[in-house]
Structures are given as structure tokens and as C-alpha cells.
Amino acid sequence: MSTPYPLEPRSAAAAQVRATLQDREARLRAEVEATRARGEGDPTRVAREATDRGEDAESQVELGLNDAEVARDVAELREIGEALARLDAGRYGLCKDCDEPIDERRLAAEPFAIRCTACQGRFELARSRRA
Numbered sequence: 001m002s003t004p005y006p007l008e009p010r011s012a013a014a015a016q017v018r019a020t021l022q023d024r025e026a027r028l029r030a031e032v033e034a035t036r037a038r039g040e041g042d043p044t045r046v047a048r049e050a051t052d053r054g055e056d057a058e059s060q061v062e063l064g065l066n067d068a069e070v071a072r073d074v075a076e077l078r079e080i081g082e083a084l085a086r087l088d089a090g091r092y093g094l095c096k097d098c099d100e101p102i103d104e105r106r107l108a109a110e111p112f113a114i115r116c117t118a119c120q121g122r123f124e125l126a127r128s129r130r131a
């Protein structure tokens with residue numbers, strides 16, 4: 001039987017996704033810490049604290065980060081935070097942009113995915129044009 005999306009926030013499936021996301025979140029944070037410890041100074045402090053507060057601190061992240069590895073991890077941490085918020089709101093599994101269900105195989109591979117494949121492609125294209 002396939003998993004019905006969006007997930008009901010109190011369901012066992014949601015609890016499993018939540019655990020997976022929180023585990024990944026903890027590992028990414030440790031990675032960011034380790035990368036930061038290797039570099040000089042503390043360029044990710046602002047971003048980390050903002051992430052801890054669950055805020056979207058895109059501008060602060062971009063100001064403070066030049067390490068591509070950390071930037072990627074922080075971006076994923078932000079997606080995980082958003083996926084967790086959507087999970088609690090009963091919106092997990094629906095595309096943030098078009099509201100259509102996200103492909104199950106995509107969610108299985110990337111449980112933090114908050115957009116369907118088509119919208120993610122558009123989003124990344126727009127982002128690369130801004131950069």
C-alpha cells in the first residue's frame with residue numbers, strides 16, 4: 001500500500017518521517033560544526049543561531065557564509081526545518097509551490113523535499129539566475 005500524502009501529523013508514518021528528518025538535521029548540524037571548527041573565525045555563527053530559532057535567515061546566511069560546503073548544509077537544514085513545519089501542519093508530501101502531491105520516490109530519496117520535481121527545477125533555475 002502506498003503512503004497517502006499529505007501525512008496526518010499524528011500518524012505512525014509522520015512519526016517515522018519526523019525521526020528521519022531530525023536525525024538528518026542533527027547530523028548536518030554536527031557537519032556544519034566540524035567544518036566551522038576547521039576554518040578560521042566563526043562565519044556560520046549567525047546562520048546557525050538563526051537556524052536554531054527556526055527562522056528563515058537567508059540574507060544572514062548569504063552574508064556570513066563563503067564556504068560552499070557549509071552553505072549547502074545550511075540550505076539543507078533550512079529545507080529540513082521547513083519539511084518538519086509542513087509535517088506538523090499536515091502539509092507534508094504536498095508541493096510548497098503548486099500544492100500537488102510530491103512523487104513518493106522523490107520523498108523516499110529526499111525526505112526533506114518540499115517541492116515536486118517540476119517546481120524544484122524551476123526554483124533552482126531561478127536561484128541560479130539570481131546568483
Ligand SMILES: [Zn+2]
Pocket residue numbers: 095096097098099100115116117118119120
Ligand atoms: Zn510543484
